[in-house]
Amino acid sequence: MTASNRITSCPNRVILDQISDKWSVLVILTVSEKPTRFNEIMRKIGVTQKALTQCLRKLERNGIVERRVVTISPIAVEYRMTPLGQSLDKIFQALLEWTNENMAAVETAQREYDAQSLPAY
Numbered sequence: 001m002t003a004s005n006r007i008t009s010c011p012n013r014v015i016l017d018q019i020s021d022k023w024s025v026l027v028i029l030t031v032s033e034k035p036t037r038f039n040e041i042m043r044k045i046g047v048t049q050k051a052l053t054q055c056l057r058k059l060e061r062n063g064i065v066e067r068r069v070v071t072i073s074p075i076a077v078e079y080r081m082t083p084l085g086q087s088l089d090k091i092f093q094a095l096l097e098w099t100n101e102n103m104a105a106v107e108t109a110q111r112e113y114d115a116q117s118l119p120a121y
Contacts, residue, residue, distance in 0.1 A: 023047055030044050038077050060079075
């Protein structure tokens with residue numbers, strides 16, 4: 001079995017897919033800062049209500065975040081990292097740091113690739 005076959009058939013792939021998709025990464029980075037209300041997460045990362053609800057349910061099901069009803073007036077729901085979710089913090093912070101450090105290089109590579117991929121007329 002090749003390395004790529006081991007990766008694609010790996011049972012851990014389901015978890016990797018669930019914690020590393022577009023919205024999950026942003027939600028985890030947002031909620032890792034402090035317990036955060038639903039609407040604040042939605043505004044901060046620019047996600048639709050439906051997509052955020054699906055993402056939070058998935059992260060809650062996987063034990064990464066927990067949902068808590070805040071009983072102050074008005075009643076609200078906030079999300080916070082679980083101890084399991086907090087164990088991802090160093091990994092996600094390192095990923096964020098890498099993207100910040102390498103954004104210019106990636107954009108340069110994209111422009112070079114796009115310039116080579118243009119059809120010749």
